[in-house]
Amino acid sequence: MNKLFIYALDLLGDMMIIVNKKYKLSKNYIPNNLVKISDKFSNKEIYVIDVVKNNFEKMCSDALNYNLYIIAMSGYRSYEYQENLYNKYLKIDKPEVVDTYSAKPGHSEHQTGLAIDVCTNTKDYIEFIDTEEYKWVKDNCYKYGFIIRYPKGKENITGYKFEPWHIRYIGDKAKYIYKNNITLEEYLKK
Ligand SMILES: [Zn+2]
Numbered sequence: 001m002n003k004l005f006i007y008a009l010d011l012l013g014d015m016m017i018i019v020n021k022k023y024k025l026s027k028n029y030i031p032n033n034l035v036k037i038s039d040k041f042s043n044k045e046i047y048v049i050d051v052v053k054n055n056f057e058k059m060c061s062d063a064l065n066y067n068l069y070i071i072a073m074s075g076y077r078s079y080e081y082q083e084n085l086y087n088k089y090l091k092i093d094k095p096e097v098v099d100t101y102s103a104k105p106g107h108s109e110h111q112t113g114l115a116i117d118v119c120t121n122t123k124d125y126i127e128f129i130d131t132e133e134y135k136w137v138k139d140n141c142y143k144y145g146f147i148i149r150y151p152k153g154k155e156n157i158t159g160y161k162f163e164p165w166h167i168r169y170i171g172d173k174a175k176y177i178y179k180n181n182i183t184l185e186e187y188l189k190k
Contacts, residue, residue: 015051015145015171017112018188021099021159024106027079031113037072046075049113052169056116059137059144068133069121077110100161109149114169116146125165134164142178145171154183 019025034047041060048056052075060070077085083105089098109115119125120133128134138148149168150160170177170184177187 015114015169016173016184016188017114018184019107019109019112020185021103021107024104025079025111027106029111030078031076031111034076034113037075037116041070042072042075043119044073046072046116047113048072048075048116049169051171052114052116055144055146055169059141059146063133063136063140066132066136068136070133070137071119071121072116073119073125074110074117075115076113077108079105079111082106082108082111099159109166109168115149116167116169117165118167119165128165137167138164141167142174145169145174147174147177147184149184151181151183157183157185 031049033050035050035053036042037046037048037053038057041057056072063070082103086098086102086104089102092098103109110117117125118133118137119128120131123131123133137146141147146167146169148164149166150158150163152162155161168184173187177184
């Protein structure tokens, strides 16, 4: 077994857990304290870790003060869910193409319960980049402990295309990452 394919949780505990193309979660890893995001701020039943829910809902209510509607459309996803999704994409694209936009099972940050894909009340996640909500999230989400996990221009570091809609909770370190315009990978390398 490739030594890089070690379990992410053994490396880093709590909110700084890293899951990417190198570091994976085990098949049976399910986070503790999964709770449902309020219907007000989600478009289906979405679960994340409790601290993530609290901070996400706080961010969404604050955004409402500016008439911005941030809505969760994906949160925790199980290993099996990701496995099905990845296999479905493999029927459409070649593996090297699929790997630029979808995670292999065990390698999805959504399995941690710390990541959320967002959209707005009127725009799908694919169009999120063109919204006022995105502009606000980009410069304010760190205040609630979130980062844009796959930023533009960092594809060679994160291994993923720019995903304006994918935010990741990491807690108070988010501020440092935002202010220094770095990724979680670069932060952990320090
Ligand atoms: Zn995502």
